[in-house]
Amino acid sequence: MNEPVQCRADETFVLNLGPQHPATHGVLRVKLTMDGEYIVNAEPVLGYIHRMHEKMAEDGTFAQFMPNTARMDYLHALAYNHGYCLAVERAAGIEVPERAEYIRVITVELNRLTSHLLWWAAFLLDLGGFSPLLYAFDDREQILDLLERITGSRLTYCYFRFGGVYNDIDDVFITGTYAVIKRLRSRLPRLYHDLVTHNIILKKRITGIGILSREQARRYGCTGPVARGSGIDYDVRKNEPYSVYSEFDFEVPVYEEGDSMARYMVRMDEIEQSMRIIEQALDKLPDGPVRAKVPKILKPPAGDYWASVETARGDLGHRLVCDGGKNPYKLKLRSPTFSNLSCFGEVAEGMLLADALAFMGSLDLVIPEIDR
Amino acid sequence: MDTSIWRPILYLLGFMAFAGLNAAYLGWCERKGAARIQRRTGPMEVGPQGLWQPLADGLKLMSKQLLIPQGVDGILFRVAPILAMIPALTSMAVIPFAGNVQARAVGLSVLLIFALASVGMMAVLLGGWASGNKYSLISAARAVSQNLAYEIPMLVTVITIVMLTGTMNLEQIAAAQQGGFWNWNIFPVAGHSLAQAIIMPISFVIFFICSVAETNRAPFDMAEAESELIAGHMTEYGSMGFGLFMMGEYLNMVIGACLITILFLGGWDGPLGLSGGIWWFLAKIYLLLFTVIWVRWTYPRTQIYKLLNLSWKILIPFSLVNLVLTAAFIKIF
Numbered sequence: 001m002n003e004p005v006q007c008r009a010d011e012t013f014v015l016n017l018g019p020q021h022p023a024t025h026g027v028l029r030v031k032l033t034m035d036g037e038y039i040v041n042a043e044p045v046l047g048y049i050h051r052m053h054e055k056m057a058e059d060g061t062f063a064q065f066m067p068n069t070a071r072m073d074y075l076h077a078l079a080y081n082h083g084y085c086l087a088v089e090r091a092a093g094i095e096v097p098e099r100a101e102y103i104r105v106i107t108v109e110l111n112r113l114t115s116h117l118l119w120w121a122a123f124l125l126d127l128g129g130f131s132p133l134l135y136a137f138d139d140r141e142q143i144l145d146l147l148e149r150i151t152g153s154r155l156t157y158c159y160f161r162f163g164g165v166y167n168d169i170d171d172v173f174i175t176g177t178y179a180v181i182k183r184l185r186s187r188l189p190r191l192y193h194d195l196v197t198h199n200i201i202l203k204k205r206i207t208g209i210g211i212l213s214r215e216q217a218r219r220y221g222c223t224g225p226v227a228r229g230s231g232i233d234y235d236v237r238k239n240e241p242y243s244v245y246s247e248f249d250f251e252v253p254v255y256e257e258g259d260s261m262a263r264y265m266v267r268m269d270e271i272e273q274s275m276r277i278i279e280q281a282l283d284k285l286p287d288g289p290v291r292a293k294v295p296k297i298l299k300p301p302a303g304d305y306w307a308s309v310e311t312a313r314g315d316l317g318h319r320l321v322c323d324g325g326k327n328p329y330k331l332k333l334r335s336p337t338f339s340n341l342s343c344f345g346e347v348a349e350g351m352l353l354a355d356a357l358a359f360m361g362s363l364d365l366v367i368p369e370i371d372r
Numbered sequence: 373m374d375t376s377i378w379r380p381i382l383y384l385l386g387f388m389a390f391a392g393l394n395a396a397y398l399g400w401c402e403r404k405g406a407a408r409i410q411r412r413t414g415p416m417e418v419g420p421q422g423l424w425q426p427l428a429d430g431l432k433l434m435s436k437q438l439l440i441p442q443g444v445d446g447i448l449f450r451v452a453p454i455l456a457m458i459p460a461l462t463s464m465a466v467i468p469f470a471g472n473v474q475a476r477a478v479g480l481s482v483l484l485i486f487a488l489a490s491v492g493m494m495a496v497l498l499g500g501w502a503s504g505n506k507y508s509l510i511s512a513a514r515a516v517s518q519n520l521a522y523e524i525p526m527l528v529t530v531i532t533i534v535m536l537t538g539t540m541n542l543e544q545i546a547a548a549q550q551g552g553f554w555n556w557n558i559f560p561v562a563g564h565s566l567a568q569a570i571i572m573p574i575s576f577v578i579f580f581i582c583s584v585a586e587t588n589r590a591p592f593d594m595a596e597a598e599s600e601l602i603a604g605h606m607t608e609y610g611s612m613g614f615g616l617f618m619m620g621e622y623l624n625m626v627i628g629a630c631l632i633t634i635l636f637l638g639g640w641d642g643p644l645g646l647s648g649g650i651w652w653f654l655a656k657i658y659l660l661l662f663t664v665i666w667v668r669w670t671y672p673r674t675q676i677y678k679l680l681n682l683s684w685k686i687l688i689p690f691s692l693v694n695l696v697l698t699a700a701f702i703k704i705f
Contacts, residue, residue, distance in 0.1 A: 015506050023599040037510060037676070126599045128590060128673025134410035195670075201591055202672050353510070354600050354675050 026367030091300035164291030210359030224314025229263035396426035452499035456620030511604030546639025
């Protein structure tokens with residue numbers, strides 16, 4: 001016969017959320033101690049998709065690690081491309097042609113759009129709204145088609161090269177990008193905001209839920225939309241400009257509330273800002289080569305180098321230690337999602353299960369990036 | 373031979389066919405409807421426009437092994453899906469589809485349907501409990517609290533109708549609304565006071581919301597909130613165990629739509645004084661079912677405590693006020 005659910009003396013039970021659960025979007029496992037539907041303690045358990053990327057970097061040449069970068073944050077792969085290239089270029093002292101810098105910014109921002117659109121779709125799926133997924137995928141598909149034309153792949157890009165990019169962009173890409181942005185602009189207010197953002201059920205579901213205070217966000221090292229939703233005005237593109245970001249006019253959306261709605265609004269506003277950046281970059285696109293002359297086997301001088309870029313999820317740092325050889329001596333990644341997730345345990349304490357999952361969705365987790 | 377023997381047999385066959393057809397093809401309609409809303413085509417491969425898809429699904433479910441996981445309560449686990457199906461089928465017997473199309477005229481048919489609906493809720497509770505799965509258990513607890521909360525405003529609203537018509541017989545309630553939409557309970561301009569005509573639409577909205585919540589449909593699908601509880605009480609079920617739960621759910625939707633049609637929309641009565649018939653009845657229930665599907669694919673899910681608040685703090689007070697006002701109007705006018 002069936003035994004009743006085991007309860008400890010203090011009437012709590014342990015609920016294993018994941019590693020296979022529809023709401024964890026990957027193989028994240030959260031050990032929840034529950035009191036009814038209230039969470040007493042939440043402990044994320046990581047490591048289910050650990051692939052030793054940092055070790056792999058040490059075993060190959062600098063160029064050989066390039067494809068690995070896209071396999072970590074598969075939703076904003078080009079930013080990982082960019083971060084790694086930036087670190088190696090700083091180490092080896094490579095100058096990137098201006099046209100290549102512009103193309104980098106355009107493709108990275110297009111990729112950021114796809115990442116935010118996918119987050120939006122998945123977040124709504126967490127909240128039980130299925131239809132928005134298909135609307136977002138419609139727009140995402142158009143951008144992926146453009147990127148596929150130029151980069152050759154749709155998800156795990158390996159498009160950047162040390163000293164430039166692999167392929168030049170052409171007129172079809174440029175007119176296509178303008179068209180996609182125009183289409184997305186016309187769809188955003190009606191399909192995204194009227195149908196979803198202003199929906200009373202959604203508002204009641206996420207406003208005031210999962211409040212991450214400014215102090216907590218700072219303490220856990222949260223970056224990206226999670227930090228900006230808690231009132232921390234920090235964006236690597238603005239605060240420590242890399243590439244040609246300082247030449248564009250864009251705003252960093254910051255919300256003070258720190259709840260799930262604030263993080264939602266930050267990302268929705270970032271979609272608009274990314275579109276602004278892409279348009280300006282396309283308008284100002286200079287002529288010239290897209291790739292500098294770089295030796296086949298790179299041997300950067302010994303030293304310790306740091307490069308950080310802003311991915312869709314926050315500040316991605318590459319710490320590259322070189323010993324003068326043709327392999328990196330050590331590559332340490334500071335991935336944004338790891339820090340963003342670490343606040344989950346503290347914030348989820350005392351929350352309802354349904355609210356905690358809405359909060360987790362608003363953190364925009366990409367598990368392979370946490371585990372690497 | 374006495375024709376009274378053939379009547380139950382015919383009705384039994386008819387209901388089984390109606391139930392099976394509805395359970396199968398409401399699923400198809402839901403998938404096609406969802407696809408239209410999401411700019412997809414939906415099932416297209418099996419038959420023209422995917423029309424044979426429900427048959428293929430049914431065949432697949434029936435040919436799968438009925439897996440009983442270790443550590444479940446064997447008897448309850450097997451009984452629960454059947455318990456989800458039987459009350460829904462039985463309720464069909466007292467529903468008047470048209471003037472004389474009713475298997476069994478029961479004097480207290482309103483009461484019987486609500487009694488059977490409560491038994492149907494037990495299926496969710498037993499299924500969730502017997503599964504020995506914590507998600508299923510949470511789902512069972514949610515389902516019970518949700519059904520308790522929403523049966524109260526529903527019943528209070530029904531009492532309003534019963535007071536207006538003076539009977540608990542569904543056929544007589546529908547018969548009292550014949551002769552055009554101005555006689556229907558949703559907006560009874562004729563025969564009642566104007567004040568009554570103003571509060572009845574509110575009752576209709578309350579009843580509609582409650583029936584969506586009672587049948588565990590989105591945005592109130594707390595019991596099987598897939599992003600929280602995986603599949604709720606159905607998590608451990610496969611094969612026809614799952615199939616019966618699904619069929620029971622769709623049948624409950626049909627019963628809910630039938631009840632709304634009879635209580636508020638004049639049953640088989642044609643609007644604008646057109647001659648009534650079973651076709652009007654079916655048209656009305658499918659319109660309601662389409663609305664339910666439409667709502668599901670448009671809105672995100674609410675949250676269990678907000679759902680309970682909606683019932684206890686808004687729907688129950690409103691339905692009670694409606695009840696008191698109706699009683700007063702009947703006395704005064």
